Amino acid sequence: KQLPEQNETIRIVLMKVLTDRESSIAVPELFRQAKSKNSKLVVAAYRSIRKLAGPEHLPKLLSSLQSCANDNIRSEIIKALTGVSHRRQCQGSLIARIETLWGASQTVDTRRSLLKIVGEFHVKRSFDLLKKALQNKDEAVKGVALRQLARWPGVEALPVLKSVYTSDSDRTRRILALRAVIRLLELQNQLTMADTMRYYKDVL
DSSP: OOGGGSSSHHHHHHHHHHHHHOOGHHHHHHHHHTTOOOHHHHHHHHHHHHHHOOGGGGHHHHHHHHHHHOHHHHHHHHHHHHHHHHTOOOOHHHHHHHHHHSSOOOOOOHHHHHHHHHHSSHHHHHHHHHHHHHTOOOOOHHHHHHHHHOOSSSTTHHHHHHHHHOOOOOOOHHHEEEOOOHHHHHHHHSSHHHHHHHHHHHOO
C-alpha cells in the first residue's frame, strides 16, 4: 500500500525489500510501477517481477514485451520471462504461448526477442522454432535465430548449421555457422568417428 505513495528512489528501495521478502502479492503493483516513465523505476520493477511472478503472469509479460519500445527495458522483460519460467518450471507453457505469437503479425523487435527467449530452453519445440526462423525474410530475425542455434548444445543443430555455412549468401552468418559446427564437433561424443570426420571434411 505504501509503494505508489513514495518518490521514485524510495519505491526502488521498497521493491528490493519486497523481493528479499519474497512478497509475491506485490506483483500486481510491480506491473503498475513498470508503466512508469522513469526507466530506472521500470527496470527495478521488472527485476522484482522476475523473482516474484508466477506462470499466471506470463501473458502480461509477453504483452509488455510486444508493446515495449526501449531496448534496455525489453532486455529486462526477456530476463523476467526466462527467469520466471526456469524458477517455476513452466517452460512448456511459455514456449506454447510464443509459438502462438509467432504465427501472428509481430514487429521485428518482438520476433527477435521471442527467439532470444526460446533459445534459453534447449528442447525440441525451441529448436524447431529457431530452425523455422532461419527462413524469415528479415535479416535481423535470421541473425538472432542463427546466434541462438550457434549456442545450441546438441548435435541436432549440426545439419542446420552446416547448411547455413554451405548455402547462405551472407559471409558473417556463414562464419558464425562454421565456428558453431567446429565447436559442436569438439564438444560432442554422440557421433561416430566417421560422421565426425565427414562433417570436418564438408566444412573445412
